[in-house]
Amino acid sequence: MRGLILVSPSSIFLPPNLRITLPLSPPLALPFHELHLNSLHFPSPSFSSSRPDFRVYADDGDTDGGAPDEYDMDEEEVEEVDNKKDFDVEYDPLGPATAASGTVLDEEIQMVQSESFVSTQGWDSEMILDYRINEEEFHKISLLDCDFFIRKPPDPDDDVYDFREMYVTPPDTDVYAIPKVLAKMPQKYIRCAKSDYGCYNVTEPPIDAPRDPMYKSEREVLKVFLTKHYRNRRLNDPEFVLDFEEIYVIDSKTRSITRAKVLVTALGGRNRDRKSDLLVIRDNGNSFKIVHVSERVDPTTVIEREEWTKTRQDMERHLRKLRDFSISNWF
Secondary structure, three states, X not given: OEEEEOOOOOOEEEOOOOOXXXXXXOOOOOOOOEEEEOOOOOOOOOOXXXXXXXXXXXXXXXXXXXXXEOOOOOHHHHXXXXXXXXOOEEEOOOOOOOOOOOOOOOOOOOOOOOOOOOXXXXXOOOOEOOOOOOHXXXXXXXXXXXXXXXXXXXXXXOOEEEEEEEEEEOOOOOOOEOOEEOOOOOOOOEEEEEEEEEEEEEEXXXXXXXXXXXOEEEEEEEEEEEEEEHHHXXXXXXXXXXXXXXXXXXXXXXXXXXXXOEXXXXXXXXXXXXXXXXXXXXXXXXXXXXXXXXXXXXXXXXXXXXXXXXXXXXXXXXXXXXXXXXXXXXX
16 A cells, blocks of 8 residues: 655745755645755754755745846846856846846856766757766766766865766666756856755555555655855855755656746845745746745645635535535635
8 A cells, every 4th residue: 555745835935045844734635745955965954064054934825926027137247157147037027126236256166177078968868878977976866767967076065066968867777868958058067056856655564464564655856956056155155045046957757957947026136135035936846936035924824725725625526516506605
């Protein structure tokens, strides 16, 4: 007998000072998704650490602030080489997103020439390769349906990614292929924090075999989010925050990587205080919105609202069997 528990309500808040814990779950909702942050150097919750704290909070609704704003960039921003071209970042027209903004330059990470480096950009996706790679030189990202490899430049923090060389394989195999790249990737090194979105698959022991093992819980990672460090700052930097406008999504089912489409509703445009940002992730990890920390809603309130909506729908389906008109006067 198998049951499925997915950890997350319909929306998740992720503040920029990063460590993720499991949110509450609606008791009536069978799918219960989670967003679990496990950056390479983040310790498990049971140990003390000097790393910045990252937590997840739940949002109330899925209301977006209208059509995206036309964000005008100056020439210096357009020429930035770190892919900061406002790609798939939308600004809510209700906020002063078009205010004058100065050029924000990233801290440069020195490029290191590697004899084994092979640029895979521009290759046909899903093409099987006739050579093996040294997996020690790559970030290995294990998902439910595949393993993803991204070039890992040498760095003490072990959080630098080189998206110019990437591979994908079936789980725990050495049959390497070129992944599907659905958006433009950065052309230089960037620092990223890794978080994953998945579920827990809980298996109950069979009734007729009492000597079998007790409940077994397996974690299945469906997507992985790589969120860029703002200005490529290190984790121990006192000004460290995450740049929620630049998130790269690795999908287990499609064996692909893309850049998230982000809507910014927080006021201030590019020059806002990033420490007050909260990231809302909805629709099974497909919708991303940045809101101000003041818009955070208690997870219990979100669960109560969603349970009430579901209860009304269930009652409406029941009452529909007892009457000859489609919509109840009560609802």
